[in-house]
Amino acid sequence: MKILLIYFSGTGNTKMITELYREAFENAEHEVTVTELPSTHERLVETLAESYDIIGIGYPIHAFNAPKLILKLCKLLPKLNAKRGKSKRVFIYKTSGEPVRMSDVSSLKMRKLLKKRGYTVTGEYQYVMPYNIIFRHSDKAAYKMWQTAKSLVPVDADEILRGAPHLPKNVILGGFLAWVLRIEHPGAKFNGKFFRANKDCVKCGLCVKACPADNIKIKPDGKVAFGGNCMMCMRCAFNCPKNAIDIGLFKSWKVNGKYSFDPPDDDSANGKHDNYCLSAYERYYAEAQRRIAQNAAEHGDGIDDIL
Ligand SMILES: Cc1cc2nc3c(=O)[nH]c(=O)nc-3n(C[C@H](O)[C@H](O)[C@H](O)COP(=O)(O)O)c2cc1C
Incomplete structure (x- = not known):
């Protein structure tokens, strides 16, 4: 087939x-x-x-x-x-x-x-x-x-x-x-406008290249600008090597850095989130x-x- x-x-x-x-x-x-x-x-x-x-x-x-x-x-x-x-x-x-x-x-x-x-x-x-x-x-x-x-x-x-x-x-x-939760679609565009590259940004341009919505530009003055077409996929903030992208209203929910998926070094539990949605x-x-x-x-x- x-x-x-x-x-x-x-x-x-x-x-x-x-x-x-x-x-x-x-x-x-x-x-x-x-x-x-x-x-x-x-x-x-x-x-x-x-x-x-x-x-x-x-x-x-x-x-x-x-x-x-x-x-x-x-x-x-x-x-x-x-x-x-x-x-x-x-x-x-x-x-x-x-x-x-x-x-x-x-x-x-x-x-x-x-x-x-x-x-x-x-x-x-x-x-x-x-x-x-x-x-x-x-x-x-x-x-x-x-x-x-x-x-x-x-x-x-x-x-x-x-x-x-x-x-x-x-x-x-x-x-x-x-249907109600599809508010996320326009919500992503709205929130995306509040994405910011913070002081740790080194203007490497990785986020610009990676963005699937072509929504990130480096302006002539060197500032990183986020447009109104974000789909909140998190590719930019997740992969930023300097962890320098703030994700608007969801700042405290950011996750940065690839997971290794290798066997973990230590067998300890994660503690804080162990019981999250456990059942x-x-x-x-x-x-x-x-x-x-x-x-x-x-x-x-x-x-x-x-x-
Ligand atoms: C904006 C956004 C909303 C999400 N909403 C949910 C959700 O409703 N339920 C859930 O289990 N995971 C949710 N996630 C987590 C992703 O679905 C999950 O990490 C997924 O495996 C990411 O896949 P990807 O690496 O292919 O993008 C959300 C992630 C993002 C970025």
């Missing part, structure tokens, strides 16, 4: 999951094309979508929603005529910092848009990855998230190839909640273990305790 993976990733988590999918599908001897938003040319999306058997769309959850450019992508996909048997299989994969059920509402709008265009969403998969805003997860937590995703994505890829449905349960008032994390890991073990049993493989 020919499989297209289209994704957006602000700070790399969704990109890492995309690479796991690529590997899993290629290992199963399918042809995979990976394309990252927003660099994908709009026309290209149209032609690409036409010629693939399965399309995977990946995004980081932003305020319990998909980023605006993911909705834009769904609107750009060519309409298929389902009545003439021209439907196409789509699966959604998303990353988030916490695994609360509310996250299931993030895809409602895009699923509606996709359905309208004749695409059938057969599966939706969420992977917990470390926060790029709010607080920094411990190295231990990030390592566990990554190890889990590495074992889980091949299981999910297997299910996607079989065409087995995997959709989240409905959340009461989910559509309404997601949701426990449920996520238990469900992941169950799926991985079930898949291994079905394939007759042994399984190490990954967690």
Whole structure:
């Protein structure tokens, strides 16, 4: 089969999951094309979508929603005529910092848009990855998230190839909640205007080059200017080598510096955030273990305790 993976990733988590999918599908001897938003040319999306058997769309959850450019992508996909048997299989994969059920509402709008265009969403998969805003997860937590995703994505890829449905349960008032929280889309533009490079900035220009919205400029007087097109993906502030970008009204939620995802040096807990959404994390890991073990049993493989 020919499989297209289209994704957006602000700070790399969704990109890492995309690479796991690529590997899993290629290992199963399918042809995979990976394309990252927003660099994908709009026309290209149209032609690409036409010629693939399965399309995977990946995004980081932003305020319990998909980023605006993911909705834009769904609107750009060519309409298929389902009545003439021209439907196409789509699966959604998303990353988030916490695994609360509310996250299931993030895809409602895009699923509606996709359905309208004749695409059938057969599966939706969420992977917990470390926060790029709010607080920094411990190295231990990030390592566990990554190890889990590495074992889980091949299981999910297997299910996607079989065409087995995997959709989240409905959340009461989910559509309404997601609609309210889409205030984040204009809110990101508004808050972005308050981003500042502080006195530690060395004008290296990395943020200018990295910004997916082309929203950061170095002015002739040497000052770094943030425009009105921010999508709050956090790429600039997260990757700033001098930790010199203040993120407007959410200043105290900034997370700076890549996660290592290597085995942590010391086995100590993170302390402060240990009990944060604890039952949701426990449920996520238990469900992941169950799926991985079930898949291994079905394939007759042994399984190490990954967690
Ligand atoms: C503006 C913004 C809003 C976010 N909102 C949520 C959220 O509602 N729920 C959640 O679990 N994580 C949330 N996150 C965390 C990201 O979804 C998470 O860290 C994700 O893995 C980042 O992926 P990326 O590195 O591909 O951008 C948010 C991050 C940002 C920047």
